[in-house]
Amino acid sequence: MPEMILMELEEKMEARIKNLSHELAKIRTGRANPRMFDDVHVPYYGVETPITQVANISVPEPTQLIVKPYDRSIVKDVEKAIMAANLGVNPNNEGVQLRIVLPALTKERRIELTKQVKKYGEEAKISIRNYRRDGNDAIKKLEKNHEISEDDSKGYQEDIQELTDKYTDKIDQVVQEKDEDIMSI
Structure with missing residues (x-):
């Protein structure tokens, strides 16, 4: 049961990364897209x-x-x-x-677009953290119902935190790549 929770969390987080990439693809850079x-x-x-x-x-x-x-x-x-x-x-x-x-982007417009990209990135991180909270709540519920031990609960919560860290790092990477794309002339 806890493994299913972890798998579902990873699927949700992966879908959120794809969604972020889709949103960022719509933001204009210096090239036609x-x-x-x-x-x-x-x-x-x-x-x-x-x-x-x-x-x-x-x-x-x-x-x-x-x-x-x-x-x-x-x-x-x-x-x-x-x-x-x-x-x-x-x-x-x-x-x-x-x-x-497509007209060339001005420096001000590029800065404005990078702020928008960072906003999308932060929204994605919030979603990932919400998934983490939901996963931890599900694990704690299993512990409360005596379906898993306290030690197992702590271990699964650490696994959830590792997943969260992995996907927030991916978000940072995607956002940074888009920022570099926007700022390159």
Whole structure:
């Protein structure tokens, strides 16, 4: 039973790291990244559809993106959806596709983005600590019900702390890599 608690905790912590990586991928760096459009939805036949399902997004140059809808009739809808997403980009409509030139990030904007990255990292650490608390509570409950001994309880709590330390270190690493990516010109 305690091993199951540890496995579930590790799965939750791993999922949180993946979630953090997904969130950070949306933050713009100095290079063009199609993932910045992951949350953009386009009305297509009355249904809000992710832009990746209605258009091809390519990166012809490090500072440009081309969004080419599969259906030419929705170019204007895609343009409106990108504008409404407040991504800080201005698409140029070329009739059959949209060309998006990413302006260079200013030093102030880079600093602002690193603060945002650190905020996401801290939120992820809070989640990890909450998982630790839940795991410790489950172990203490087993000890209280005399399903495990006090010594075993202490050992499992140490294992939970080791997991917590491992995943907070991973979060620090992911955040630092993204910071370096943002600050590089």
